[in-house]
Amino acid sequence: MTKLNSNLMIHQYFCLMIRYLKKQNFWFVFTPYFWLVLFFFIPLALIFKISISVSEWGMPPYRDLFSLSEEGFKFDSTLSNYLFIFSDPFYIRSYLNSLSLAFTSTILCLVIGYPIAFYVAKSQANIRIILLVLLIIPFWTSFLLRVYAWKVLLQGSGIINSILIHLGFLTEPISMLHNHYAVILGVVYTYLPFMILPLYGYLVKFDLNLIDAANDLGAKPVNTFLKVILPLSLPGIIAGSMLVFIPVVGEFVIPEMLGGSDKLYFGKIIWDEFFVNRDWPVASALAMSGIVILVFPIVIFQLMYAKYNFKNE
Amino acid sequence: MQNTILRMNKLFFKIFTLTIGFSFLYFPILTLIAYSFNDNKRVMVWKGFSFRWYKELFQNEQILEAFYTSIKIASLSATFATIMGVMIGFSLTRISKIPARPFFIFLSSSPLVMPEIILGLSLLLFFISSNHIIGFPSSKGQLTVLISHITFSVAFVAVIIQSRLSSYDKNIEEAAQDLGTIPNMIFWKITAPVILPSVISGWLLAFTLSLDDLVVASFTTGPGANTLPIVVFSKVRLGLSPEVNALSAIIMLIVVLAAISVYLINRSNIKK
Numbered sequence: 001m002t003k004l005n006s007n008l009m010i011h012q013y014f015c016l017m018i019r020y021l022k023k024q025n026f027w028f029v030f031t032p033y034f035w036l037v038l039f040f041f042i043p044l045a046l047i048f049k050i051s052i053s054v055s056e057w058g059m060p061p062y063r064d065l066f067s068l069s070e071e072g073f074k075f076d077s078t079l080s081n082y083l084f085i086f087s088d089p090f091y092i093r094s095y096l097n098s099l100s101l102a103f104t105s106t107i108l109c110l111v112i113g114y115p116i117a118f119y120v121a122k123s124q125a126n127i128r129i130i131l132l133v134l135l136i137i138p139f140w141t142s143f144l145l146r147v148y149a150w151k152v153l154l155q156g157s158g159i160i161n162s163i164l165i166h167l168g169f170l171t172e173p174i175s176m177l178h179n180h181y182a183v184i185l186g187v188v189y190t191y192l193p194f195m196i197l198p199l200y201g202y203l204v205k206f207d208l209n210l211i212d213a214a215n216d217l218g219a220k221p222v223n224t225f226l227k228v229i230l231p232l233s234l235p236g237i238i239a240g241s242m243l244v245f246i247p248v249v250g251e252f253v254i255p256e257m258l259g260g261s262d263k264l265y266f267g268k269i270i271w272d273e274f275f276v277n278r279d280w281p282v283a284s285a286l287a288m289s290g291i292v293i294l295v296f297p298i299v300i301f302q303l304m305y306a307k308y309n310f311k312n313e
Numbered sequence: 314m315q316n317t318i319l320r321m322n323k324l325f326f327k328i329f330t331l332t333i334g335f336s337f338l339y340f341p342i343l344t345l346i347a348y349s350f351n352d353n354k355r356v357m358v359w360k361g362f363s364f365r366w367y368k369e370l371f372q373n374e375q376i377l378e379a380f381y382t383s384i385k386i387a388s389l390s391a392t393f394a395t396i397m398g399v400m401i402g403f404s405l406t407r408i409s410k411i412p413a414r415p416f417f418i419f420l421s422s423s424p425l426v427m428p429e430i431i432l433g434l435s436l437l438l439f440f441i442s443s444n445h446i447i448g449f450p451s452s453k454g455q456l457t458v459l460i461s462h463i464t465f466s467v468a469f470v471a472v473i474i475q476s477r478l479s480s481y482d483k484n485i486e487e488a489a490q491d492l493g494t495i496p497n498m499i500f501w502k503i504t505a506p507v508i509l510p511s512v513i514s515g516w517l518l519a520f521t522l523s524l525d526d527l528v529v530a531s532f533t534t535g536p537g538a539n540t541l542p543i544v545v546f547s548k549v550r551l552g553l554s555p556e557v558n559a560l561s562a563i564i565m566l567i568v569v570l571a572a573i574s575v576y577l578i579n580r581s582n583i584k585k
Contacts, residue, residue, distance in 0.1 A: 039436065138342065
């Protein structure tokens with residue numbers, strides 16, 4: 001009897017707890033979204049607001065959109081920050097530079113990363129896991145230090161110069177730093193793992209028998225690749241490309257460390273506009289237009305992905 | 314015969330590709346480590362083997378303090394981001410009646426596609442104006458860096474948890490329910506063990522993201538909140554620093570040890 005009683009009590013206790021948890025469900029579900037709205041979307045709305053405000057001396061260095069003074073309620077907004085950006089070829093060029101850097105390095109990462117990912121995925125299981133660990137190590141190593149490593153290598157007195165002189169390709173050291181080729185090299189190097197890992201993820205699931213089947217049916221290797229392997233790894237290609245393309249558009253560190261004055265990039269311009277010129281409205285307008293420019297490639301990627309999924313279903 | 318030659322060719326091409334690929338990935342890091350033992354202030358001119366820069370690194374208060382700050386912020390941010398990431402993962406996969414699901418997916422995944430420079434700028438301006446309006450945060454510092462890091466990490470953890478939750482068989486949970494298991498028990502005995510590996514990898518990813526972040530931290534940092542990347546960047550922005558070489562070697566060592574332990578854990582799991 002007592003045992004039954006205690007069981008009943010436990011049961012009641014759990015029922016109460018479940019009811020309690022259900023009440024908590026609201027917070028369980030919505031806390032993270034509140035967080036994101038508060039610290040992600042409101043800040044974005046805020047830079048939009050500042051981007052259409054009038055610059056002013058003082059702190060903060062812009063005039064409020066709405067103001068209530070003796071003259072009455074005033075709404076003060078302007079598109080002049082945007083007009084300023086898009087009338088100055090300096091800013092337009094920096095956007096184009098960033099987009100072309102992102103595009104070039106995505107293609108290069110894909111071309112270099114695809115064969116590596118393919119062969120790692122097709123290795124025997126015990127070798128594969130070691131190769132995978134070797135791929136993940138650079139991914140975990142500090143991004144800043146990997147960029148710094150190239151700064152050391154490309155120095156005038158650096159090891160690459162020494163090797164080239166030793167081999168007789170050069171007679172005296174040249175500076176390989178501070179130009180946009182060094183930036184491309186740095187970007188490809190640091191973002192390569194971001195391309196390889198998603199590619200690997202799709203290629204490893206891929207059934208090797210399909211290649212044999214294609215070969216047996218008389219397909220040339222090129223056709224096997226284009227018609228069988230490539231379409232099946234498309235989601236990996238898209239995921240990897242997005243992981244490289246998007247951050248590179250706003251990349252600040254690599255151009256700052258390896259680049260020179262021959263090409264200026266969007267990230268650096270925002271940084272300078274904010275920290276050096278202290279022009280918040282223009283910096284905000286640059287950021288807003290950056291988002292708009294980024295939306296296009298993302299939409300294209302998404303459409304490609306949707307098309308792929310549609311075809312497979 | 315021809316088949317064997319073809320296979321040999323393929324094997325050769327495979328080994329060639331992998332060798333070139335992995336040398337490209339490792340050559341710069343390994344050179345950096347080799348030169349960290351160089352007893353010369355000029356980083357690339359070899360003078361002799363020494364541990365000089367390691368000694369100086371461990372006497373450099375600024376770097377040590379920044380290291381401590383970074384570890385603290387990274388572990389806190391990873392923990393909070395993981396908790397919220399799990400919440401998002403559950404709400405997107407388990408609550409079928411969540412209204413306007415695409416909207417929530419949009420909310421939770423948009424930080425993934427935001428360049429960090431824009432994120433940093435918007436958070437800084439947000440902190441400044443919220444300080445003007447409600448007086449919080451009272452000053453920029455570790456708290457503001459922590460909030461920013463949680464914000465961009467949540468989305469990454471959520472993606473990992475979500476993919477695990479959506480790929481595993483929900484029938485197991487339903488079977489447990491039919492057998493009369495209490496919901497709480499179902500969570501701890503069935504769901505938790507299934508998502509645990511993703512929770513761990515989500516935490517690790519959030520930890521590395523925070524430890525690695527320079528741009529967002531530069532915007533949102535204040536007095537007393539210099540993270541390691543900020544200090545390193547200020548040292549190497551204009552020139553080279555042998556101490557940073559030593560630091561890279563140590564970080565590399567930690568990463569390799571972590572990778573080996575993950576590998577060993579995985580292997581023992583597979584054997585089981």
